[in-house]
Amino acid sequence: MLAEDKLIEILAAEGVDFTVSLPCDRIKRLIAMVPRKFFHVPLTREEEGVGICAGASLAGKRPAMFIQNSGVGNMINALLSLTGFYSLPLAIFASHRGLYKEKIAAQKPMGEKLPGILRGAGIGFTQVEKIKDLALIPGRLERVYRGNKIHAFLLSPALWEAAGADKNAWRPVFDFGRRPKAVMPRGARGAHGKAKPRLTRYEILSAVWPALESKAVVCNLGFPARELYQIGHRPSNFYMLGSMGMATPIGLGVALATKKEVVVIDGDGSLLMNPGTLATAACLSPENLTVFAVDNGAYGSTGNQPTLAARCIDLEEAARGLGFRYTVKAAGKRDLLRSLEMKEGANAPSAHSALSGPLFIHALALPGNNLPGDGQAPVIPLDRLEIKRQFMEFLSP
Numbered sequence: 001m002l003a004e005d006k007l008i009e010i011l012a013a014e015g016v017d018f019t020v021s022l023p024c025d026r027i028k029r030l031i032a033m034v035p036r037k038f039f040h041v042p043l044t045r046e047e048e049g050v051g052i053c054a055g056a057s058l059a060g061k062r063p064a065m066f067i068q069n070s071g072v073g074n075m076i077n078a079l080l081s082l083t084g085f086y087s088l089p090l091a092i093f094a095s096h097r098g099l100y101k102e103k104i105a106a107q108k109p110m111g112e113k114l115p116g117i118l119r120g121a122g123i124g125f126t127q128v129e130k131i132k133d134l135a136l137i138p139g140r141l142e143r144v145y146r147g148n149k150i151h152a153f154l155l156s157p158a159l160w161e162a163a164g165a166d167k168n169a170w171r172p173v174f175d176f177g178r179r180p181k182a183v184m185p186r187g188a189r190g191a192h193g194k195a196k197p198r199l200t201r202y203e204i205l206s207a208v209w210p211a212l213e214s215k216a217v218v219c220n221l222g223f224p225a226r227e228l229y230q231i232g233h234r235p236s237n238f239y240m241l242g243s244m245g246m247a248t249p250i251g252l253g254v255a256l257a258t259k260k261e262v263v264v265i266d267g268d269g270s271l272l273m274n275p276g277t278l279a280t281a282a283c284l285s286p287e288n289l290t291v292f293a294v295d296n297g298a299y300g301s302t303g304n305q306p307t308l309a310a311r312c313i314d315l316e317e318a319a320r321g322l323g324f325r326y327t328v329k330a331a332g333k334r335d336l337l338r339s340l341e342m343k344e345g346a347n348a349p350s351a352h353s354a355l356s357g358p359l360f361i362h363a364l365a366l367p368g369n370n371l372p373g374d375g376q377a378p379v380i381p382l383d384r385l386e387i388k389r390q391f392m393e394f395l396s397p
């Protein structure tokens, strides 16, 4: 029996009946299994899950959340001032990144400091590294639900290895369990109306790469940044290596502080984690900002689990609703390039003027992280401080 099966069995035996998740690559098999067994809510942000679980526990449920440990960083306030304050139960199963065989340097700060953060917050935790550690879970879960406690189970990637799990033995869940009743036009994918995605993220980035020259580019973490680097490094590229949800805020900060044209390459999952930033950008309205949202309907970098954009959210409409005056949808190469030209006035809505505010480009993409020839883009070899140095030099007047 694989560790994931064993864990699911324990959760069922302890009466867990309400789950929420936001994916991590290292627990993608577990995250694919959970919705098949329990009522499940896919999250846009881990903090949101704390609220949803608090509500569910008020109604008598036994909630559990499945996340990456980095997400604990955006949950602490809600955990203390909501779950802990009202004495509600919550079991957190967090993939503990940053320590065991970690290739992504940006995972290390949170991974190393997490135990200290939890201790400081007075939240109990259990490190689960080996199969035999799973035996600790039932007793602690019982205390969570009977004693109204918060407890974090930190799942080391070593756990799945110890169980001999086949790394590829998982399938992304393209099903939300209980589906939201979104009204879609017949034949449309997600909420994208008639436009259909035709290209993968890599193909889209390759197509627009020439048009990004001389612009400051802030690129989302994970495969988007790796792929952009692979297509062609420029000192004007700021590659995010961690901090999901921060691409548009970083780009907004750059745009407000410089006259250079700024393009943020963001993702649907990341924008949905922090959508308020679109309102801030729209209201502050820097003319030199373009948010280029690559919407593949998935958390592509962690295994293509669907985001709400795959089913019930149209990001372009969301941007308009949050105040963006200039928005456009593009799926094919020509339209993608034309959408970026809108900034120069070439395809601006009124014949001669460039845009007098930020532009939101909704780039429809197919899910997938494969390069032509089937490999995947490797981790960016540049050191974080080197990325910063080059980008700052590019920005300096």
Ligand SMILES: Cc1ncc(C[n+]2csc(CCOP(=O)(O)OP(=O)(O)O)c2C)c(N)n1
Pocket: 022, 023, 024, 025, 046, 068, 070, 071, 074, 201, 220, 221, 222, 223, 224, 242, 243, 244, 266, 267, 268, 269, 270, 271, 294, 296, 298, 299, 300, 301, 302, 307
């Ligand atoms: C707070 C936090 N939660 C979860 C993750 C794990 N994670 C890294 S990239 C990613 C997916 C991002 O999806 P999206 O923005 O749609 O971009 P895509 O990879 O699909 O291009 C996730 C869930 C993280 N790094 N930080």
